[in-house]
Structure formats: structure tokens, C-alpha cells
Amino acid sequence: MRGTDRDAAFSEFVAARQTHLRRIAYALCGDWHRADDLLQTALTKLYVAWPRIRHEGGEEAYCRQIMVRANIDESRRPWRRERPTDRLPERGADGPTPVEERSALFDALQALPEQQRKVVVLRHWLGLSVRETATELGINEGTVKSHSSRGLAALEQVLAPQRR
Amino acid sequence: MDLKDRFDQATSGGPSHPPLEERLHHGRRAAGRRTAGRALGGIVVAATVATGVATLSTGQEDRATDRPAPAVSSPTPAPALDIPVTASMENWEPEEWARMNPRTAELTVRRGVTATNMVDPAIRGFTSVALDLTRDGQRRYVLLVRRQGIVSVSWDAPAGRTLREFVADEQDPMDSLPIATVRGTLDASLPLVGYRDGELYTVGGAEIVRVVEDPIEGFCAPNATAAVELLHEGVTYFAVLGDGNCGSSFSKLGDVASLEAIVARRRANIDWAADAQGERQRKELEREVAEKREQSDRR
Known part of the structure; x- marks a missing residue:
């Protein structure tokens, strides 16, 4: 090519x-x-x-x-690979989404252990199968299932009070 | 609102992307480094061969390492069965014992792994192989399946099963489904229905009441999509899902009024996301044009 x-x-x-x-x-x-x-x-x-x-x-x-x-x-x-500089950028960088705009779900997702978070994102947001999720993460399918169930349970704990 | 919609909204927005040229620049630079690395690698291999001769002449023992094998032949353990398995030590994940090339379907096992049985194909209609492997006295069944250019791998201890029984256990269709529908709450998704390889699958006991094929133009194209109403344990559920990794929407009667209502909601979300992206792109374009005009004016 x-x-x-x-x-x-x-x-x-x-x-x-x-x-x-x-x-x-x-x-x-x-x-x-x-x-x-x-x-x-x-x-x-x-x-x-x-x-x-x-x-x-x-x-x-x-x-x-x-x-x-x-x-x-x-x-x-x-x-952050910050370096001191005596020149200000011409245009301010867009900042992260303000905290108040971020949903409780997203914050709860970030609070999950890393592997659980990855499984939840791949499986329950992107819709990958158990097998595809296991392949992408390089872990066993049984591990995907347990992370998925624990991750969802943790999210549910955060979200359930909001619905009451 | 279901889990997917919440994720969609929570991850919308963000700063502008860097210019495409910057993305390309990083890639070109890395590709250049790699080319240089390869040329250097050739020199190192030649040096290794020469050093090997010198080592043998001094009578020192050769030691096995996890480093990539040099470009000279080395003794590898022969598999117990005469099957197309070769040994290699390159870039193996810690728990990876066997792999299949996604393009050629060539099988490779890790050095030190012995194959004693094989089922090929393991799953009818797919390039797939089940292997009975042993490594350091530990035995493991491995299933490799190629679908649409992607190889998936799963493994388990034999646990008194035959290799074919292991394959059957691994083929629970619900585990192969893209995603799930709600059961119990709006946000905890569990598999009830899914779409894969042109077929709708449901869990045992779920009854499909109604299916509307391709309900939203452009959703998950070019894959087939469907809106599904189903009954499970006396509760009516709705789903909009596709035969690809496009994400799906799920709800149940009470949270939405009908199948048509969840389709309308999904369509609105797709339109909203497209509008938001279009607006961002329009703003970026306007800014680039303004900057170029400013530069031109300064000249």
C-alpha cells in the first residue's frame, strides 16, 4: 500500500x-x-x-x-506532561465536562474497579457479547460474567435511590 | 431511559479533536521508527547467531527465555498429536495458550504447550477449533472461533467433561448475544433477547410477541435490526437491537407505553446525537475558516 x-x-x-x-x-x-x-x-x-x-x-x-x-x-x-511556558495559548483549551453536568451513572462507572468498568462499558454500552468482551480484554468468559454482574450491581446501588 | 441511553448522554460533548494532519503525523513518525527498528533488528539477529557459535565453543549451556526466538531453528516440543500446531514464543498474553490467525486460520500454541486432542471444526458453519492442551502438568480445554475476521478464545478446565461437552457448554447462545434487555429495573440489564448472525435469540421461557424489522432507517446499517416485543414471566418487554455492536435499547411496559414508543425514543436519540455532532463539526469548520481568513488578512 x-x-x-x-x-x-x-x-x-x-x-x-x-x-x-x-x-x-x-x-x-x-x-x-x-x-x-x-x-x-x-x-x-x-x-x-x-x-x-x-x-x-x-x-x-x-x-x-x-x-x-x-x-x-x-x-x-x-x-499530564506539563511544561512551564512564558507564552499563553491563543485559545483556552476546552475543559472537561463540569461535574454537575456529569451523570451519577458516569460517576458511579468511574468508581468501579478498572476491569469491572471495562466490562460494563464493552458489554452494556457497546453491546459486545460475553465472548467478544473476553477476547478484547484478554480474560476468560467466566471473569467477564462475574465482573459484569458485580459492576451492574454496583451501578444499581447508586441509581436505585434516584428512582425512589 | 435505559443504560445505553444514559451512557450515550454521559459521554457526549468533549473538546474539539486535533486536526487530522496531527493524527497522521503521529502515525507516520511511529511507522518510521518501526521501519528503522526492523532494520536494526536484522543486525541484532545476525549478531546473536555469531554469539551463539562462540557460546557453544566455550561449552556454556543454552538457557530458555521468554524472549522472542531468534531467526535460527531451535528444538521445540512436538505435539502429542499430528495436528497443524507450531510453537512460537512471540507476544503471548499470560493466560494465552493457543491462538488462531484471524486471516489464515493458522493455529499456533505457545512453547511448552502440548496438544493431545482436537475437534475441527468445533462449531458447524464457523472456522473453529477446540483443543485439549497441557502445560506444566496443567490441563485445559480451549475453543477458538473466527467470526467476521475476529477470533474469540475461551478456555476452561476439563472438569470431567469430554472436549465436545466443553464445546457444547461454551455455545450457550445467550452468551453470544450482543446485549441484553432489562429485567427488574431500568438500569440492570440481563440477557432476555439478542440478535446475532441474522437470528433472534431469547432466553428460555421468553416468548416473542411481535417483531418489526429494520424499524429505524440508518440504525446500525448495514446490519439487520429489529424492534421486539416479548413476554417473560408475565412482564412485557421491548427492545430495539441490531445484528452488530451498535448498542441496543430496552425497556418494559409501564416505563414505555408500547413498542412504537421505544422505537420513537431510540430514533430521537439517534437524531439528537447526529445533530449534536453536526453542530460541533459546523462550529469547528467555521473556526478553521475564520482562522485562515485572519491569517490571509494579516499577510
């Missing part, structure tokens, strides 16, 4: 799917800037592997798998 073909096809995919993929990353890490970093990591790896992944299909699944697996390692490192 020539470089220009790769760039064109890759750009088309990114333009179409980056919003959706970043929402997944946001659900996994709870911070828009970290979500951007996570998505960029996945897209960079996708670009490198593009000829093979394009041939096999499943570009989105490939990105998603990188994000759900990479998040563990990334969270062990400081996310």
Missing part, C-alpha cells in the same frame, strides 16, 4: 470514527484529555498496522482493544 493511499484511507476512518472512539476512551478513564491521549495512542498503533488491519478488517475493534488494554499501563504514569 502506498503512503498516500494509506493516509487517505486512514484519514477517512479517523474522521468517521474518532468521536465514537474517544467517547469509549472517556468512559474508560473519565477525563477528556486522558481520553484524547488514549485515542491518539490507539490511532498511532493503528496507522503503523494499517495495511494488515485494513486487509483483515476490524479497524475499530483493533483501536478499541488497544484502548481497553493500554489504559492499565497508561494510568500508572502521570497523564
Whole structure:
């Protein structure tokens, strides 16, 4: 595949799917800037592997798998790579969604243990099967089932009082 | 509002995306590094072979490591059965004993794993293999299934079962479903109905009352979709779901009035999300045009 073909096809995919993929990353890490970093990591790896992944299909699944697996390692490192500067940016960066705008569900999701959170996102938001969830996370199906049930039970504890 | 809708709303918005060129730049740079790394790798392999000769001449013992095998042949344990399994040590996850190439369906087992039985195909109609494997005295059944270019893997201890019984246990259709419908509350989703490979599946005891095929234009395209009304343990449930990972909507009678009502709600959510995305893109475009105009004016 020539470089220009790769760039064109890759750009088309990114333009179409980056919003959706970043929402997944946001659900996994709870911070828009970290979500951007996570998505960029996945897209960079996708670009490198593009000829093979394009041939096999499943570009989105490939990105998603990188994000759900990479998040563990990334969270062990400081996310913000801030450097002092004497120049202010021309335009203020958009901040994260204000706390009051975030739903109780989302906060409860972020409070779940990491693996439970990932299972809930993949299985109950994106609608992956038990098997697909297990494959993407690299864990056994039984583990997916137990995380799913515990994760939902925890969310239900938070959400049930709101309905009363 | 069901769990999926709540997630949809909670994750909408966010800052602007960086320009596409920036995304491409990161990718190109990484691809360049990888090409350089490969060239360097070739030199390292050559050096390893030369060092190996020197080591043998001094009589030192070779030690097994978890590092990728060099490009020279090395003795690997032969599988107990004459089946198309090869040994490799590259990039294995800790709990991964066997894998299937998603493109060629070639099987590979990890070094130190012995295959003693195989069922091929394990599931009729799919490229699939069940293996009886042993590693360090531990025995495990593994099922590898390729669907739509994605290989899924599951495993379990034999627990007194035959390999075929293990395959049957792994094929509970409800576990293969994309997602679930509500039972009990609005937010706790449990599998009642799902769509997979062109078929609707339900749990035992659930009765499908009505199905409306492709109820919302463009939802989950090009996959088949359906709105389903079903009865389970005396309660009427509704679902809008597709034969793909598009997310689904579920509710029950009382929370929504009818199947038509949940379809209308789902359609409204799709329209809302499309409008929100369109508005963001419009604003980004306007800003880019304004910036370019400003640059042009300055010149």
C-alpha cells in the first residue's frame, strides 16, 4: 500500500470514527484529555498496522482493544506532561465536562474497579457479547460474567435511590 | 431511559479533536521508527547467531527465555498429536495458550504447550477449533472461533467433561448475544433477547410477541435490526437491537407505553446525537475558516 493511499484511507476512518472512539476512551478513564491521549495512542498503533488491519478488517475493534488494554499501563504514569511556558495559548483549551453536568451513572462507572468498568462499558454500552468482551480484554468468559454482574450491581446501588 | 441511553448522554460533548494532519503525523513518525527498528533488528539477529557459535565453543549451556526466538531453528516440543500446531514464543498474553490467525486460520500454541486432542471444526458453519492442551502438568480445554475476521478464545478446565461437552457448554447462545434487555429495573440489564448472525435469540421461557424489522432507517446499517416485543414471566418487554455492536435499547411496559414508543425514543436519540455532532463539526469548520481568513488578512 502506498503512503498516500494509506493516509487517505486512514484519514477517512479517523474522521468517521474518532468521536465514537474517544467517547469509549472517556468512559474508560473519565477525563477528556486522558481520553484524547488514549485515542491518539490507539490511532498511532493503528496507522503503523494499517495495511494488515485494513486487509483483515476490524479497524475499530483493533483501536478499541488497544484502548481497553493500554489504559492499565497508561494510568500508572502521570497523564499530564506539563511544561512551564512564558507564552499563553491563543485559545483556552476546552475543559472537561463540569461535574454537575456529569451523570451519577458516569460517576458511579468511574468508581468501579478498572476491569469491572471495562466490562460494563464493552458489554452494556457497546453491546459486545460475553465472548467478544473476553477476547478484547484478554480474560476468560467466566471473569467477564462475574465482573459484569458485580459492576451492574454496583451501578444499581447508586441509581436505585434516584428512582425512589 | 435505559443504560445505553444514559451512557450515550454521559459521554457526549468533549473538546474539539486535533486536526487530522496531527493524527497522521503521529502515525507516520511511529511507522518510521518501526521501519528503522526492523532494520536494526536484522543486525541484532545476525549478531546473536555469531554469539551463539562462540557460546557453544566455550561449552556454556543454552538457557530458555521468554524472549522472542531468534531467526535460527531451535528444538521445540512436538505435539502429542499430528495436528497443524507450531510453537512460537512471540507476544503471548499470560493466560494465552493457543491462538488462531484471524486471516489464515493458522493455529499456533505457545512453547511448552502440548496438544493431545482436537475437534475441527468445533462449531458447524464457523472456522473453529477446540483443543485439549497441557502445560506444566496443567490441563485445559480451549475453543477458538473466527467470526467476521475476529477470533474469540475461551478456555476452561476439563472438569470431567469430554472436549465436545466443553464445546457444547461454551455455545450457550445467550452468551453470544450482543446485549441484553432489562429485567427488574431500568438500569440492570440481563440477557432476555439478542440478535446475532441474522437470528433472534431469547432466553428460555421468553416468548416473542411481535417483531418489526429494520424499524429505524440508518440504525446500525448495514446490519439487520429489529424492534421486539416479548413476554417473560408475565412482564412485557421491548427492545430495539441490531445484528452488530451498535448498542441496543430496552425497556418494559409501564416505563414505555408500547413498542412504537421505544422505537420513537431510540430514533430521537439517534437524531439528537447526529445533530449534536453536526453542530460541533459546523462550529469547528467555521473556526478553521475564520482562522485562515485572519491569517490571509494579516499577510
